Amino acid sequence: MRSGNNVQGNRASSARIRARRWSAIRGACTLFSLLGALHVAEAKQAPSSVSRIVASRACDGCRVVVREVALLSDDTFDTDLSNARVMRTPSGEYLVGGRRGVLGVFDSTFRFRRQLGRSGAGPGEFRLPTQVIPKGRDSLAVFDWALRRLTLYGADLNAPARSLVLPEFRDAIFLRNGELLLSGLITTASAAGFPLHVVTSSGTLSRSFGTAVPRVHRNSGRVLAKSIVRSQQGRILVGNPYRYEIEVWSEDLRLARTLSREVAWFPPTDETYAMSSPGQERPSTMLVGLGLDDRNGNVLATFHTAASDWSADQKLKGKTGEVRWPSDPNEAIGVYLNRYFDTMVEALDPVAMTALASTRLKGFFIPISKSPFLYTLREASDGTLALRIIHVDVVDRHGAPYPRAQGLNGLD
Numbered sequence: 001m002r003s004g005n006n007v008q009g010n011r012a013s014s015a016r017i018r019a020r021r022w023s024a025i026r027g028a029c030t031l032f033s034l035l036g037a038l039h040v041a042e043a044k045q046a047p048s049s050v051s052r053i054v055a056s057r058a059c060d061g062c063r064v065v066v067r068e069v070a071l072l073s074d075d076t077f078d079t080d081l082s083n084a085r086v087m088r089t090p091s092g093e094y095l096v097g098g099r100r101g102v103l104g105v106f107d108s109t110f111r112f113r114r115q116l117g118r119s120g121a122g123p124g125e126f127r128l129p130t131q132v133i134p135k136g137r138d139s140l141a142v143f144d145w146a147l148r149r150l151t152l153y154g155a156d157l158n159a160p161a162r163s164l165v166l167p168e169f170r171d172a173i174f175l176r177n178g179e180l181l182l183s184g185l186i187t188t189a190s191a192a193g194f195p196l197h198v199v200t201s202s203g204t205l206s207r208s209f210g211t212a213v214p215r216v217h218r219n220s221g222r223v224l225a226k227s228i229v230r231s232q233q234g235r236i237l238v239g240n241p242y243r244y245e246i247e248v249w250s251e252d253l254r255l256a257r258t259l260s261r262e263v264a265w266f267p268p269t270d271e272t273y274a275m276s277s278p279g280q281e282r283p284s285t286m287l288v289g290l291g292l293d294d295r296n297g298n299v300l301a302t303f304h305t306a307a308s309d310w311s312a313d314q315k316l317k318g319k320t321g322e323v324r325w326p327s328d329p330n331e332a333i334g335v336y337l338n339r340y341f342d343t344m345v346e347a348l349d350p351v352a353m354t355a356l357a358s359t360r361l362k363g364f365f366i367p368i369s370k371s372p373f374l375y376t377l378r379e380a381s382d383g384t385l386a387l388r389i390i391h392v393d394v395v396d397r398h399g400a401p402y403p404r405a406q407g408l409n410g411l412d
Contacts, residue, residue, distance in 0.1 A: 017343075020174065023245065029187055049257045049258070051260075052259070052260060052262060053260065053355055054259065054355065055354065055355050055390070056355060057354075058085040060351075060358075060397070061397030062347070062397070063359070063394075064171045064346070064357045065359075065394075066345075066359065066361065066390045066391065068388060069389050070109075070387075071169035071387070071389070072387040072389065073382075074108060076100075077095055077098060077115070078098050079088060079098055081244060083097060084377055086366075086368050087368065088132060089137070089140055091137075093106060093157075094109040095129070095142070101118070101144075103117055104326075104333055112288065117129070118369075121147055122403055124160050126146075126200055127146030127147050129143065130145040131143040132172060132369050133173065134174050134369075135178075137152060138154065138155045139152060139154050140153055143166070143169075146164055146167060147165075149163050149166045149167050150163060150180075157181070164199075164202075164203035166182075166203060167188075167191075170185075171227050172228065173229070173230055174250055175281075179199060179201060180199040181198060181236070182197045182198075183195055183196055184221070184224055185221045185224045193210040193211070193239075194209055194211060194224070195212050195219065196226070203273060210238070215271065222241060222242075225381055227334055229290040229292060231299060231350045232292065232295075232297035233249070233351065235249065237290055240287060240290075241286045242268045242269045242275075242284075242287075243260070243268035243269065244261040244262070244263060244268075245259065246258070246290075249261075255355050256397075263302075265305055266287075266303075266305070267285070269285070269286070279336070281312075281400050283310075283340060283341060284306075284313075285304065287303050287317075288303060289367030291368075292303075293347065293392070293393065294372055295401055296401055296402055298347045298402065300346075300348075300349060300367075300372060300392055301348060301351075302365070303343065304343060304344075306340070307340055308342055308362075313339075313410035337363075337364035338363035339367075341363065341364040342361060342363065343360070343364065343376075344358060344361075345358060345374075345392055361390075372392045373391055376390075
């Protein structure tokens with residue numbers, strides 16, 4: 001793995017690249033753009049009850065524990081640290097983004113196995129693969145942000161089965177009927193301002209919904225960037241990035257209820273607020289991912305929040321007031337973001353949807369494909385930059401894994 005990365009081109013081009021990169025990472029690793037004023041119409045949204053997420057009484061003394069499982073600093077694969085991406089397949093393998101659009105395939109112990117794809121726009125080729133979307137237990141899809149293309153693979157990852165051109169999105173899951181449920185800003189007259197969208201198996205946008213009043217303003221891309229996960233009980237959970245709020249949907253996309261939580265470290269943020277630079281302005285807290293604990297099914301909510309020792313860096317301020325980013329993109333992603341952010345992880349009971357425990361991690365960690373793994377960029381012992389992978393688990397007061405509850409009575 002190489003630690004040096006020089007940004008090519010003139011200063012203006014470099015500034016634009018760094019701005020886009022920051023927007024992609026801060027918005028849970030994807031980029032959103034609002035393309036001018038859009039005409040939208042109101043949509044009918046079924047009312048739902050609102051319940052509070054409270055601390056669990058069933059697991060007094062529960063803790064969230066983390067352990068490092070890998071530090072990917074080996075030169076066996078040319079990882080792209082400037083656009084670091086780690087994704088997980090349904091079989092438990094990991095895909096790591098490399099330079100020139102290729103992906104590295106790592107086994108469950110993070111040993112490098114082989115390379116997937118090559119640079120280009122043809123079948124089996126990538127420009128900037130950013131997400132893996134599992135489709136059952138035997139297939140998956142890789143989304144290429146640069147090509148706006150979803151490529152479907154079988155479990156062996158040998159040859160792409162087919163591909164679809166999709167609009168840009170924040171998060172996605174496959175529904176049981178083979179359609180895709182997307183979240184994010186889609187800039188068409190019928191979809192703009194809605195957070196959730198259904199795309200058919202042929203790639204046609206068939207429905208946009210998720211709010212009674214569509215939201216279209218300068219920050220719509222972030223407001224609509226909701227996190228999606230399907231619980232082991234079959235419910236679809238949708239997280240709001242700007243406040244601690246989780247919607248519970250059925251498989252046929254009926255809103256069952258809305259759950260909210262009040263914690264001091266996550267005050268609700270004005271949806272029109274758009275942060276410029278975490279080095280100059282204290283970052284607001286944002287929900288950036290919902291995942292599942294493999295062992296017991298607990299829901300894991302991941303948040304980025306201001307570092308506990310946050311302070312503005314006056315060295316980044318330009319003479320005319322503009323914000324200057326570090327010139328090295330590795331510095332911008334790794335050292336820079338770790339300096340100004342902490343990561344909160346809170347575990348929720350999947351049935352009662354009560355809060356089991358939480359932990360605060362120093363630095364900017366990114367969830368890996370709705371799993372109990374997170375990654376960040378760290379400096380290795382030899383001074384080179386590397387991807388640090390950690391595993392999150394929930395244990396009781398005795399250190400034993402907190403057992404999975406059965407049934408769905410808490411949500412029905």
